[in-house]
Amino acid sequence: MKFEIMRDRLLDGLSDVMKAISQKVAIPILTGIKIEVNDTGITMTGSDSDITICTFIPAEEDGEQIIRIVEKGSIVLQARVFSEIVRKLPTNDVTIEVANGLQTKIQSGKSDFHLIGLDAEDYPVLPVVKDEYSFSLPSDLMKSIIRETVFAVSQQETRPVLTGVHWEANERGLSCVATDSHRLARRLTMPEEMPAVPFSVVIPGKSLQELNKILPENTEPVEIVIADQQVLFKTRNVLFYSRLLEGNYPDTSRLIPIEYKTTVIVNGRLLLQAIDRASLLAREERNNIVRFSADEGKVIEISSNSPEVGKVEELVEAIGVTGEDLKLSFSAKYMMDALKAIDGQDVSIQFAGAMRPFILKSVEDDSILQLILPVRTY
Template sequence: MNFEITRDSLLDGLNDVMKAISQKVANPILTGVKIAVEDKGMTMTGSDSDITICTFIPSEKDGEQIINVKQTGSIILQAKMFNEIVRKLPTNEVTIVVENGTHAHISSGKSEFHLIGSNADDYPILPSVKDDHSFSLPADLLKSVIRETVFAVSQAETRPILTGVHWETVDDKLICVATDSHRLAKREITPEVMSEIPFSVVIPGKSLQELNKILADNSNLIEIVIADQQILFKTANVQFYSRLLEGNYPDTSRLIPAEHKTSVTVNGKQLLQAIDRASLLARDERNNIVRFSANEGNIIEITSNSPEIGKVEESIEAIEVVGEDLKISFSAKYMMDALKAIEGQNIVIQFTGAMRPFILKAVDSEAILQLILPVRTF
């Protein structure tokens, strides 16, 4: 293998595949990055067996030559070391030559590195994903769906299924739900082209967070292919594979109250800022609680109390308060996460009682729904 490549292009590709590489893997070969060079370009692959990322760098782009391939071939190089070397190379011109199948010579300017790699044939074969369930979403919409749900997955491994986001088709809609049993985030969308065969899968939250870092903030379509144990997200030059979580996701629809006793309409940005200030005294994880009071006077009072530090009181004017007077306590962090997901629009919060779950949604849209369980303090 013998080729020349621009360092910037090599780094861009490495930035993507490194998101799938972990030093804590059962198979040592997965601490490496697989590099395969053909006349049309170079493919790099990284995997931790849960996530696999393949990125393709074309030999030529927009009339500019990026890779000059003198001899095709493939090798596995220790990913962390290779990445650090490329970052510190002195010029943008990089030459990589592989001899005897496993000896790589990396040169740039007056710097030259010699790395011992592994045979590319030892790298695991990519997951097989058939186009049984296939549909597309614009990249910016997919990023929004991830941002509005993934924060609510469970961080505890006691119920592994809750560490993922449930994606399910209902009629022509895609419904995405995450819950850690203390809160719930739900997002509904109607893709222009939906999979003809209904599906119900649970995607690890960690996978979606890494995918979100790779996706560009544009309207380019991302093809999504679902198989038995894998899901594949395909962009122009990146293929992102993730395993799916096994098991049945709980029926969360029964958690969402069908009626309410108090409804508060308020500017989401103002409420977020008020709770953010109130939470300054509630940063301790065990004491991350704010108290929320509302009555028909349209004034919302938000208070937080820390015995060691002091007390904070906030008042903001609601757009409308309808129903019974209310006093309720909840996690400041959970409330702020929910408000950020709805992005500062005017929101309506519907309460069914001081110890019952309450929901938040935008005034003019049912697409995003957030649910939070209160905390007993009164």
């Protein structure tokens, strides 16, 4: 195997693949990156057995030669060492050659590195994903869906299914829900081409966070293929495989109240900033609790009290307050995460009572719903 490549293009591909590499793997070869060279270009693969990322660098793109392929072949190189070497090479021209079995030479300018590779035949085979359920979403919409839901997954492994986001498709569209049982984030969307058959899967939150780092900030389509134990996300030059979580996701629709006693409409950005300030004093407490009170007077009071540090009170002008007077407490972090997901728009907050879950939605668009459980302090 021998090829010449531009260092910056090799680094771009490596940075994607490295997101799947972990030093804590049961199969030692998975600490390496598999490199395969054929006439069309180079495929690099990294995996931790939960996530697998393949990135393809074409030999030629838009009439420009990116790789000069001298000899086809494949090798597995230690991921951490190989990526550090490539990052620190002195010039943009890199030659990689495998000779005498697994001896790998990386040459750039006056630098010569010699690495001992592993046999690519020993690298686990990629999962076979049949196109059972396949549809596509624009990349920027995919990134929004992840940003608006993944923060609400559980960090506790006691109920593994809650560490993922529940994706469910039926004739009403695609619903993506995350909950840690103290809060819930839901995003609804209607893909242009819905999958022919309804499906219900739970995608690990960690996988979606890594996928979000790879997806481009444009409207390029991302094809989503859901199979038995795997989901595959395909972009132009990247394949991202993730295992699916096993177990039944709880029916979260029953958590969302149907009737409300108080509705507050307020500018999301102003409320976020006020809660952020109030949380400065609340951070000393274990739960970072902020108090919220609203009455007919169109003014919301945000306050926090920490016996050792001090207290803060701030008034926020509401656009509208209807229904009963209200006092409750909530986690400042949960509320700020929810407001960030709704992203600075005017927000409608609907309360079903002081100790019942309350919901936040954008006034203009109800495709994003955030639900938070209050904390008992009053």
